[in-house]
Amino acid sequence: MTAPQIATTGLAVPSRLVRARDVLAFEWTKLRSVRSNYVTALIAAVATIGSTAVIAHTVASTPAPPPGGTIPALTTSFLGYAEYAVIPVSVLAVLQFTSEYTTGLIRITFCAVPRRWAVLAGKAAVTGGAALLVGEVLAFICFFLTQAMLSGRHRGVSLFQPGVPGSVLAAGFVLCACALTALSLGAIIRHTPGSITASLAAIYGLAAFCLVLPSPWKEDFGRFTMPFAAYEILAAHPQPGLLPAGLSMLVLIGWPAAALLAAAFVITRRDA
Amino acid sequence: MAIAVLGAAVAFVAWCLVDLARAGQVRYLPKWAWGVVICVSVPWGGLVYLILGKARPAATAPWEAPVAEEAGLGPSGPLFGRHVPVSPAVIEVDRLTKRFGPVTAVDALSFTVRPGRVTGFLGPNGAGKTTTMRLILGLDAPTSGRALIGGRGYQEIIRPLHVVGSLLDATAVHGGRTAWFHLLSIARSNGIGRRRVVQVLEATGLAAVAGRRVREFSLGMKQRLGIAAALLADPAVLIFDEPVNGLDAAGVRWIRQLFKSMAAEGRTVLVSSHLMSEIALTADHLVIIGRGRLLADTPTGRFVSGTHRDVLVRSPRAGELAGLLTARGAVVRPEGDGGLAVTGVDAPAIGDLAAGHGIAVHELVPRHGSLEQAYLDITGDSTDYRAGTRTPEGTAAS
Numbered sequence: 001m002t003a004p005q006i007a008t009t010g011l012a013v014p015s016r017l018v019r020a021r022d023v024l025a026f027e028w029t030k031l032r033s034v035r036s037n038y039v040t041a042l043i044a045a046v047a048t049i050g051s052t053a054v055i056a057h058t059v060a061s062t063p064a065p066p067p068g069g070t071i072p073a074l075t076t077s078f079l080g081y082a083e084y085a086v087i088p089v090s091v092l093a094v095l096q097f098t099s100e101y102t103t104g105l106i107r108i109t110f111c112a113v114p115r116r117w118a119v120l121a122g123k124a125a126v127t128g129g130a131a132l133l134v135g136e137v138l139a140f141i142c143f144f145l146t147q148a149m150l151s152g153r154h155r156g157v158s159l160f161q162p163g164v165p166g167s168v169l170a171a172g173f174v175l176c177a178c179a180l181t182a183l184s185l186g187a188i189i190r191h192t193p194g195s196i197t198a199s200l201a202a203i204y205g206l207a208a209f210c211l212v213l214p215s216p217w218k219e220d221f222g223r224f225t226m227p228f229a230a231y232e233i234l235a236a237h238p239q240p241g242l243l244p245a246g247l248s249m250l251v252l253i254g255w256p257a258a259a260l261l262a263a264a265f266v267i268t269r270r271d272a
Numbered sequence: 273m274a275i276a277v278l279g280a281a282v283a284f285v286a287w288c289l290v291d292l293a294r295a296g297q298v299r300y301l302p303k304w305a306w307g308v309v310i311c312v313s314v315p316w317g318g319l320v321y322l323i324l325g326k327a328r329p330a331a332t333a334p335w336e337a338p339v340a341e342e343a344g345l346g347p348s349g350p351l352f353g354r355h356v357p358v359s360p361a362v363i364e365v366d367r368l369t370k371r372f373g374p375v376t377a378v379d380a381l382s383f384t385v386r387p388g389r390v391t392g393f394l395g396p397n398g399a400g401k402t403t404t405m406r407l408i409l410g411l412d413a414p415t416s417g418r419a420l421i422g423g424r425g426y427q428e429i430i431r432p433l434h435v436v437g438s439l440l441d442a443t444a445v446h447g448g449r450t451a452w453f454h455l456l457s458i459a460r461s462n463g464i465g466r467r468r469v470v471q472v473l474e475a476t477g478l479a480a481v482a483g484r485r486v487r488e489f490s491l492g493m494k495q496r497l498g499i500a501a502a503l504l505a506d507p508a509v510l511i512f513d514e515p516v517n518g519l520d521a522a523g524v525r526w527i528r529q530l531f532k533s534m535a536a537e538g539r540t541v542l543v544s545s546h547l548m549s550e551i552a553l554t555a556d557h558l559v560i561i562g563r564g565r566l567l568a569d570t571p572t573g574r575f576v577s578g579t580h581r582d583v584l585v586r587s588p589r590a591g592e593l594a595g596l597l598t599a600r601g602a603v604v605r606p607e608g609d610g611g612l613a614v615t616g617v618d619a620p621a622i623g624d625l626a627a628g629h630g631i632a633v634h635e636l637v638p639r640h641g642s643l644e645q646a647y648l649d650i651t652g653d654s655t656d657y658r659a660g661t662r663t664p665e666g667t668a669a670s
Contacts, residue, residue, distance in 0.1 A: 013430055014463060022431070026461035033453030034446065104444025107411055108501065111438055112461040114410050114427040165287060271412040 023113055023122035031126050037092060041134055044088040048138050049145065051080030056146040060153050073157045074164060077146040078139070078171050078234050082227070085138050086178045090203060093127050093179035094195045097186035107272050116268045120187060124260055128180045135175030143168045170233045170249065177226065177252045178203050184259030188266050202255070203227070223248070226255055361422040361435065361508040361540050362386055363408060368417035370403055370564075377403040379564035380417065385542045385557075387508070390535045392555030392572070393544035396651050400564035401544040402440065405513050409438055421509055433462040437502030438511040442494040442518070447487025451478055451497055454486060455504065464505050472500040477526075491518030499527070509540045516550045528554045548647040562651045575646055583619045585612045585626075586635035593631050600625065611635070 014022075031037060059076050100106040113119050143159070150156035159165055182199035189195040203226055210222035219241030222228040229251035232242040243251065363385035370378040378400045385391045395401050406412045408419040410426035418425065421436055429435050445454055455469045473479045476496040481489070489497065495518050502510060510531075516524055531554050535541045545551045551558070558575050560568040568575060584607070587593050594604045594612055602616040614622060619638045626633045 018463065019430065022461055022463050026457055029453060029457035029460050030446075030449070033450065033457065034448045036448060099446060103446055104441050105446050107406075107409075107440055107444060108458065109461075110411055111409055111426075111436075112433055112458055114429065114432055169285070269413075271406075 019118075020122075023118050024125060026109075026113065027119075027122040027126040031096070031130065040088050040092045041130075044085045044134065045138060047084035047088070048081050049141060051084050052077065052142045052145055053080075053149070055079050056149040060149045060155070073147070073150055073155055074143075074167060075231070075235055076150070077143045077168075081138060081142045081171060082174070082230065085135065085175055086203065087200070089131050089134065089175055090178050090182035090199050091196055093131065093182040094186040094199055095192065096123050096127050096183055098190060098192040098195050101190040102192060110272045116272075117264045120184075120260065120264050120267060123187075124180055124183060127183050128176050128256075131179035132172060132176035136169065136172030138175070139168050139171035142171075167234050170252075171230075174226070174230045174234075174252065177256045180256035181226075181259045184256065184263035187263040188259075202259075224251055226252060363509065363511075363540060363542060364420045364423075365404065365408065366418050366420070368404065368407055368419055369415045370400075370407055370412060371415045377564050378407065378414075381561065381564060381566055382417075383559050383566060383569050385540055385559070387540040388535055388538050389556035390531045390541045390543060390554050391557045391559060392551035393542055393559050393561075394548060394551060394647065394651075395544075395546065395561040395567075397546050399546075399561050399651075401546075401561065402513055403564075404561070405438070405440060405511055405542075405544065408511065409436070409440070411440075431462045431505075433458070433464070433505040433507060435507055436509040436511060437505065437507040438513075439495075439498040439502045439515055440513045442491065442498040442515075445486045445494060445497065448485060450483050450485050451489070451500075452482040454497065455501060458501050459504050462505055468504060468506075472503050475503065476500040492520055492523055495519055496523070499530070507539075510534055510542070512541075512543045514544055514546070516545065524550075548644045552643045560647065560650060567650050572643070575643065582613045582615045582639050583617070583622060584635065584637040584639055585614055585622055585633065586610065587612075587626065587631055587633050589631045592629075593626055593633075596625055596629060596631075597622065613639075 056076060097106070100109060109119055110116060113122075147156035147158070157164055159168070178199075181202055182195070185198045185202065186192075186195040189198055207222060207225040207227040210218055210225060210228070213221065219228075223232070223242045228242055229248035232239050232248040233245050233252070238244060242248065365381055365383050365385075368378055368381045369376070381400070381404060393401055393404075403412065404419075407414050408421065408426065421429070426432060426436065449457075451473070452469070455473065456466065459465070459469050470479070473482050476499055478493065478496055478500060481493065486494065486497065495515060499512070499515065502512070512531075515527055519527060531541050531543060535556070543551065543555065552572070555572050558568060558570055558572050559566070582605075585593065590606075590610060590612055594606070597604050597612075597614055597617060600617060600621075602614050602622075605613040605615075607613055617625075619636055623633060623636055
């Protein structure tokens with residue numbers, strides 16, 4: 001590179017790896033420098049662990065052992081997690097884009113990183129990664145907490161039983177999938193209340209609607225929603241009418257993937 | 273130790289993943305299979321660790337090292353002046369048009385902003401200044417035409433903050449973030465070091481409040497923060513939209529000096545305003561638009577002298593003098609306080625005329641139109657026109 005070229009651009013062109021790290025560092029610095037993000041994660045953790053303990057206590061103190069062997073015992077671990085972790089983390093993910101759009105900060109972001117898909121990818125990596133970490137930690141805490149309380153009644157399951165570790169790991173991923181779906185909807189809708197409503201509708205609303213459908217339709221449509229797919233995976237045992245675990249996992253991956261693609265399509269074509 | 277922990281973590285995750293793939297099956301992997309998984313995972317974990325370790329070898333992470341230094345532009349010493357513009361970073365706006373539905377915000381606008389001078393970008397409210405700046409910065413897509421910076425579209429520039437620093441809206445910040453983290457995040461996005469963040473905080477007088485959250489800032493402090501962000505990478509092109517809003521008198525003087533010194537260093541400085549009085553003392557060149565169209569693209573000095581001249585005359589026999597002047601082809605407009613505003617005849621001719629007829633003249637002042645007056649004259653039509661019908665193009669677009 002000759003001297004005039006350097007002066008024109010002002011600097012050497014960094015490699016793709018360095019640029020990717022720039023975007024990740026950008027989004028990570030933004031995520032970690034807002035206190036409400038920590039508060040949200042703390043609320044999610046406290047609410048999840050607390051509700052899990054209550055649910056486990058209730059189940060453990062029920063006199064009749066539920067039929068079905070290990071399945072209820074494992075699913076019990078995630079009843080609290082599925083709501084009290086997913087809702088706050090989804091709201092946090094929505095805010096990653098909507099807070100920038102409502103304050104106008106998004107224009108600074110797009111001026112700093114004009115390739116908008118890179119901004120989306122950076123936010124998805126950082127928020128999704130954080131959600132995955134929080135999700136895995138909470139999933140294992142919920143699992144051990146519940147099983148510790150159930151094992152006193154000899155109804156617990158061990159992490160070393162077949163199907164169990166995969167289920168617990170997948171439970172952590174559920175949080176990441178929900179967060180990425182919510183993040184994308186935030187990028188598409190831009191307004192905080194609308195995005196939160198849309199995210200909760202996508203995550204819970206559709207499944208709740210499927211639950212009230214007559215029986216063949218209930219499973220036929222319901223198995224493509226995230227809660228049904230998550231239930232199949234978390235049960236660690238094939239459920240009648242639902243997709244097998246591998247396909248259910250694809251459903252859990254497909255929702256955030258489709259939402260991210262839609263968000264990438266929209267934000268690269270729209271005026272900021 | 274770290275390798276062992278990482279390897280164990282990878283092995284555990286691999287175990288869980290294999291289990292997930294087998295979920296629902298009755299048979300279980302034999303014990304020796306786990307031995308294989310762990311034996312394979314641990315070296316891989318070590319390899320990943322080594323690669324990650326290699327990727328950031330020194331004590332300074334990549335974003336810590338200013339790239340300008342690598343490019344041989346010298347160490348980061350003084351705040352400004354590291355940039356040595358050899359090739360001019362010109363902003364070229366070429367037949368730029370932006371329509372929002374039926375409204376034409378920017379209408380076939382063409383002008384060039386050159387380095388080494390402060391260019392004032394003027395127009396009444398709603399003239400399309402902000403839209404033009406957003407088009408230059410690649411935030412909005414133009415309906416037609418293009419805007420180039422140093423021959424490139426903004427979106428083609430890699431690490432653009434090193435080339436263009438901009439401030440569009442000082443209030444567009446996340447209130448929950450401190451000034452330090454606001455600037456640090458922007459700095460990291462373009463590989464700018466922490467030292468530079470400290471420098472711009474000191475230069476803009478925000479060092480003492482760097483740890484405070486932005487929502488506690490006044491508008492003037494937010495303006496300074498926005499200017500600090502624009503200066504982060506020491507860019508050759510600076511674009512400011514209404515930067516004086518909210519600044520106190522000292523701040524206004526500071527920012528004027530800043531613009532002038534930036535231009536003197538050979539940078540391209542584009543500053544918008546809707547008030548001529550804010551710009552008149554700073555700008556060397558004026559680009560004036562109204563209703564999205566170019567009204568004037570001229571050096572500031574020529575803009576003043578080119579318009580609106582008259583001569584103020586006071587005389588005890590004003591009525592008689594007015595008659596004589598009118599007879600000579602001058603246009604005489606009586607002012608409220610008894611003076612006469614005369615156009616068409618210059619001051620010496622008026623004096624001679626009065627002397628020839630023995631009329632005493634108490635005051636004879638040639639007046640140049642003020643910048644403010646010239647600006648109001650040129651934008652008056654476009655402002656009035658706004659309330660009326662739309663342009664034919666605008667109607668066609670709907």
